[in-house]
Amino acid sequence: MKITTWNVNSLTARLQHVLDWTAANPVDVLCLQELKMTDDKFPFEALHAAGYEHCAMFGQKTYNGVAILSRQPLRDVVKNIVGFEDEHSRVIAATVDGPAGEVRVVNGYFVNGQEPGSEKFAYKMNWLRGLNGYLRDELGKHERLVLLGDFNIAPEDRDSYDPVGLKDTIHHTVQEREHFRQLIELGLADSFRMFDQPEKSFSWWDYRMLGYQKNRGLRIDHILVSGKLKPEVKGCTIDRVPRKWEKPSDHAPVTLEI
DNA sequence: ATGTCCCCCGCTGGGGGA
Numbered sequence A: 001m002k003i004t005t006w007n008v009n010s011l012t013a014r015l016q017h018v019l020d021w022t023a024a025n026p027v028d029v030l031c032l033q034e035l036k037m038t039d040d041k042f043p044f045e046a047l048h049a050a051g052y053e054h055c056a057m058f059g060q061k062t063y064n065g066v067a068i069l070s071r072q073p074l075r076d077v078v079k080n081i082v083g084f085e086d087e088h089s090r091v092i093a094a095t096v097d098g099p100a101g102e103v104r105v106v107n108g109y110f111v112n113g114q115e116p117g118s119e120k121f122a123y124k125m126n127w128l129r130g131l132n133g134y135l136r137d138e139l140g141k142h143e144r145l146v147l148l149g150d151f152n153i154a155p156e157d158r159d160s161y162d163p164v165g166l167k168d169t170i171h172h173t174v175q176e177r178e179h180f181r182q183l184i185e186l187g188l189a190d191s192f193r194m195f196d197q198p199e200k201s202f203s204w205w206d207y208r209m210l211g212y213q214k215n216r217g218l219r220i221d222h223i224l225v226s227g228k229l230k231p232e233v234k235g236c237t238i239d240r241v242p243r244k245w246e247k248p249s250d251h252a253p254v255t256l257e258i
Numbered sequence B: 001a002t003g004t005c006c007c008c009c010g011c012t013g014g015g016g017g018a
Helices: A011-024 A044-049 A119-141 A174-185
Strands: A002-007 A029-033 A054-058 A066-070 A074-079 A091-098 A101-109 A145-150 A188-190 A221-226 A235-238 A254-257
Touching: A002 A101, A002 A145, A002 A221, A011 A029, A011 A044, A029 A101, A029 A145, A044 A054, A054 A074, A054 A091, A066 A074, A066 A091, A066 A101, A091 A119, A101 A119, A119 A145, A119 A174, A145 A254, A174 A188, A221 A254
Parallel strands: A002 A029, A101 A145
Antiparallel strands: A002 A254, A029 A066, A054 A066, A074 A091, A091 A101, A145 A221, A188 A221, A235 A254
């Protein structure tokens, strides 16, 4: 069973890339972030035709927006962080059946946070606190759980192209990394780091300054798995191919195999 | 400071967010 996370930076702008990528990589579940569209604009028909007959989305105008696309039915869809008031559409969860049992999928577009000390950074910290409490509850209800998405956190120095120059800047702060660690402490494992990976493996590259060509990137898109799922994990890989396509998303898809 | 891309508003360019 394959589950992918991909921040598409507008599903309107990236629909053809999603269709092309899934045609070559027919994953079972595709979790998207930054749809930047309202629910009424969601391209259900094209995605159904691509094999994703079951789609749950949580959109909003212009910003944010998340969706779970699945070949198998989705159950118990929950939008947003339960217990945290949020005007943004950033989290959607659903349960899907897999060969070894059902999996709870929690798909998040984590707050960017702009810069430490800003109001947006304070919102990021509160949001992360809310998410942690929500995940604690979800893990109590679902022992086979995946938390994935655009975390907007580079958890360790090796997840950044310039950990010295970017020390204490957004994505790299001690506070953000502490929140990531607290998610791990809930019993989640960073599936990407369960395996040997090439050095300088990143999932996001700035559009500017030839970021991708120079591999000036960050690993900020993650797939965490619960303790129960951990022994089942067969792999976790970042696919850089679509980042080379014309008018790409700035993020690459990351895929978990269980 | 800037680069780039995407959205909106609403009009051919500016502003916000990342």
